[in-house]
Amino acid sequence: GESVGLHLPTLSVQEGDNSIINCAYSNSASDYFIWYKQESGKGPQFIIDIRSNMDKRQGQRVTVLLNKTVKHLSLQIAATQPGDSAVYFCAENNENDYKLSFGAGTTVTVRA
Amino acid sequence: DAGITQSPRHKVTETGTPVTLRCHQTENHRYMYWYRQDPGHGLRLIHYSYGVKDTDKGEVSDGYSVSRSKTEDFLLTLESATSSQTSVYFCAISEETSGANVLTFGAGSRLTVL
16 A cells, blocks of 8 residues: 655754654655654644645744655754654545554654 | 543553453544554554444454444454554544544553563
């Protein structure tokens, strides 16, 4: 089946720097791409989503970029804080298909 | 994890015993899901439900069954637990939407099969 995956399993970032988390996907028919954050001992939480007809979407301190030409998705976190330490997952779904496929996740560690 | 609770949160059992995990929601959402999370595999869909008594298999459904007799409850049953089913299980819910399918997850149930 189609898969969604992340380039790197771990990322270490200095506090205050910007973080970039990458995700490659293979299903060019996906309508939406979604980023989740999972803190230790908790369930994943929604961060931001982007529709396939968009290239960029901004939220609070986060920006998601979508490059459909190379099937690449990225999540940028501005001014990374200790509370940003977590595992980040990308997911994709098609409209009217309520199943989500998740990648293996990237563990982000923020250095003080 | 407002609106969605999982029980038990932790369970240790022996190989061959039956186990049932419960997911309860107060959001009246139509869709409910069971995922398992293992190191290196991310989140994998076991089963999901699109309404009362309406369920379907996910990518790793072997050895699991589910039931949804009420909108608010979605049960995951391991008829005869095996060590390979040691995992953290997450329930999730979502509402019917024309946009992105945003899941709300429970806090997880850690199952250890000895």
